[in-house]
Amino acid sequence: xxxxxxxxxxxxxxxxxxxxxxxxxxxxxxxxxxxxxxxxxxxxxxxxxxxxxxxxxxxxxxxxxxxxxxxxxxxxxxxxxxxxxxxxxxxxxxxxxxxxxxxxxxxxxxxxxxxxxxxxxxxxxxx
Amino acid sequence: xxxxxxxxxxxxxxxxxxxxxxxxxxxxxxxxxxxxxxxxxxxxxxxxxxxxxxxxxxxxxxxxxxxxxxxxxxxxxxxxxxxxxxxxxxxxxxxxxxxxxxxxxxxxxxxxxxxxxxxxxxxxxxxxxxxxxxxxx
Numbered sequence: 001x002x003x004x005x006x007x008x009x010x011x012x013x014x015x016x017x018x019x020x021x022x023x024x025x026x027x028x029x030x031x032x033x034x035x036x037x038x039x040x041x042x043x044x045x046x047x048x049x050x051x052x053x054x055x056x057x058x059x060x061x062x063x064x065x066x067x068x069x070x071x072x073x074x075x076x077x078x079x080x081x082x083x084x085x086x087x088x089x090x091x092x093x094x095x096x097x098x099x100x101x102x103x104x105x106x107x108x109x110x111x112x113x114x115x116x117x118x119x120x121x122x123x124x125x126x127x
Numbered sequence: 128x129x130x131x132x133x134x135x136x137x138x139x140x141x142x143x144x145x146x147x148x149x150x151x152x153x154x155x156x157x158x159x160x161x162x163x164x165x166x167x168x169x170x171x172x173x174x175x176x177x178x179x180x181x182x183x184x185x186x187x188x189x190x191x192x193x194x195x196x197x198x199x200x201x202x203x204x205x206x207x208x209x210x211x212x213x214x215x216x217x218x219x220x221x222x223x224x225x226x227x228x229x230x231x232x233x234x235x236x237x238x239x240x241x242x243x244x245x246x247x248x249x250x251x252x253x254x255x256x257x258x259x260x261x262x263x264x
Contacts, residue, residue, distance in 0.1 A: 026220075026224060029220075030221060033218060036214065037210070037211070037214055044207065044255060048258060050195040054179070054180045054184035054185075054188050054191075055184070057177075058180070058184075078170060082170055113171060113174045113175075116174055119178065120178045120180055
């Protein structure tokens, strides 16, 4: 796989786990094209990022179950996409025992980030 | 690996590592990987900082002061650029992967990526950076 540059990951042969990951990366990419770009537009153009203090997030942005649900969905989708992407990067630049250790750390970090993000979205009181 | 590839064999060492061996595909791939890693690093900080909205709002507001600073605004533009490039080039990849016949038009798709990138990115960067001199008034 390594050595010669390639434009993209070739579609894995067969119907195994690798194909599932490959397709999952692409389907989450399509969802994030809408979700992540809309998120950046809202947080940086619709609202000035300077005014988005913790109090503002409580009072305005997350004072809606629908917005919280969209943000939580985006969290899960982006963590699937970014962890699969970082998995490919790690597989390209490491091997053997070291690769398994770094991949393990990646999965732990991913689980921790999903837990922290879910925690704040669920437990922050609605006004 | 691409069968029937006409690319020359990679050279070893530093010169081999940085030598330009590909066409649009190699640049697209390198930028896609760099922007993807950059956005992932930001995402980690972003989720932790948003967690602080509930756990420690004072600390969140303290971190947030950075966003309003001049380096913060530049970082905001760089994040937007990485995100926009990754989204546009990623769409190009998905289009070619799900409809392989369109791979024949990869060079046209590559140009559409860059035209869209600058058409959206330059006005966007201007809006964000203009807050530096607007807030200085």
